[in-house]
Amino acid sequence: MTPNRWAPSLRPQKLPFRRRLTRASVALIYRRTKEGGVELLFIQRARREGDPWSGDMAFPGGRMQPEDATPRAAAERETLEETGVDLIRHGRFQARLSDLITRHHSRWRPMVVTPYVYEWQGTQPVTLNHEVERVVWVPLDYLAARENQSRLPWRTPIGTLKFPCCRYQDYCIWGLSYSMLQELLALDMIGQ
Numbered sequence: 288m289t290p291n292r293w294a295p296s297l298r299p300q301k302l303p304f305r306r307r308l309t310r311a312s313v314a315l316i317y318r319r320t321k322e323g324g325v326e327l328l329f330i331q332r333a334r335r336e337g338d339p340w341s342g343d344m345a346f347p348g349g350r351m352q353p354e355d356a357t358p359r360a361a362a363e364r365e366t367l368e369e370t371g372v373d374l375i376r377h378g379r380f381q382a383r384l385s386d387l388i389t390r391h392h393s394r395w396r397p398m399v400v401t402p403y404v405y406e407w408q409g410t411q412p413v414t415l416n417h418e419v420e421r422v423v424w425v426p427l428d429y430l431a432a433r434e435n436q437s438r439l440p441w442r443t444p445i446g447t448l449k450f451p452c453c454r455y456q457d458y459c460i461w462g463l464s465y466s467m468l469q470e471l472l473a474l475d476m477i478g479q
Contacts, residue, residue, distance in 0.1 A: 309350060309351075309396065309397075309398040309399070310350070310351040310358050310361070310398070310399050310400075311348060311349055311350045311351065311358075311361070311398055311399070311400045311401075312348050312349075312351065312359065312361045312362035312365070312400065312401045312402070312403060313345070313346040313347060313348030313349075313362055313365075313401075313402050313403070313467070314346060314347055314348055314362045314363070314365075314366045314374060314378075314402075314403055314404075314405055315327065315328075315346050315384070315402055315404045315405070315467060315468075315471055316328040316346075316347075316372065316374070316378065316404075316405045316406075316407050317404070317405075317407065317427065318406070318407040318408075319406075324426055324427070324428065325426070325427040325428075325477050326424040326425060326426055326427065327424070327425050327427055327430060327468070327471075328346070328347070328370075328372075328407070328422060328423075328424055329344045329345065329346065329422070329423045329424075329458070329460065329464070330344070330345055330346070330347050330369060330370065330419045330420075330421070330422055331343070331345075331419070331420045331421045331422075331423065332345055332418065332419065332420065333417060333418050333419055334420065343459075343461075343462070343464075344423070344458050344460045344461075344464060345463075345464050346402065347362075347365060347369045347372070347419070348361070348365045348366065348369075348400075349361070349365040349368075349369075350398070352364075358401045358403075359380070359383070359401075359403050362374075362401075362403045363375055363378075369415070369416050369418050369419050370413050370414065370415060370416075370419060370422060371411065371412070371413055371415070372407070372409070372411070374405050374407075376409070377408050377409025377410075377411065378405035378406065378408065378409070379405060379406040379408055380403065380404075380405055381404040381405060381406055381476065381477075382403070382474075382476060383401065383402070383404075384401075384402040384403070384404065384467060384470050384474075385402075385470060386399050386401050387399070387400045387401075387463050387466060387467070388400070389463055400463060402467045402470075404471065404476070406477075423455070423456075423458060425455050425458075425460075427472075427477060429455060430453055430455070430460075430472065431472050435453050435454065435455070436451065436452070436453055437451075437452050437453065437454050437459075438450065438451060438452065439451075439452040439459055439461045450462065450465075451465060452465055453465060453468070
């Protein structure tokens with residue numbers, strides 16, 4: 288599906304108080320394969336003590352800095368820093384997805400995360416920084432298939448919760464990344 292066909296129907300949810308909170312943004316980057324399929328880029332976060340999401344699968348991105356003109360600019364900057372993927376030169380912006388709310392890594396204060404979708408049109412190799420252990424391209428068909436959906440048990444003081452997830456090889460996509468993925472799949476904006 289071309290961007291012009293789905294863009295008018297895309298109505299991402301914008302949290303009304305988002306400008307008063309810490310902001311972060313991520314990039315959902317897809318590429319077309321030679322075989323005609325579509326793959327979505329995930330990073331595996333580096334393993335660090337004290338990081339509650341250490342080793343988790345995620346999309347590249349991070350917090351806005353004063354030099355970032357917009358949350359989208361932050362997603363592009365963070366993606367370049369973390370992976371070497373230059374979305375300004377080799378990415379084609381497609382859409383903005385709905386804001387999600389989470390918390391800072393080390394604090395309980397809320398933070399708004401805004402996802403942006405890009406089509407990757409480059410061939411440059413990935414160059415990882417200290418925040419990323421690896422990059423994994425996952426077939427979109429696999430991510431959409433019902434049989435690949437699962438539950439991730441998470442122990443809490445009040446008992447074990449089971450979060451929806453998608454397991455791919457030895458990786459588990461869950462939490463905010465899974466929510467963003469589900470919105471992307473529901474919009475059927477990439478087309479295969």
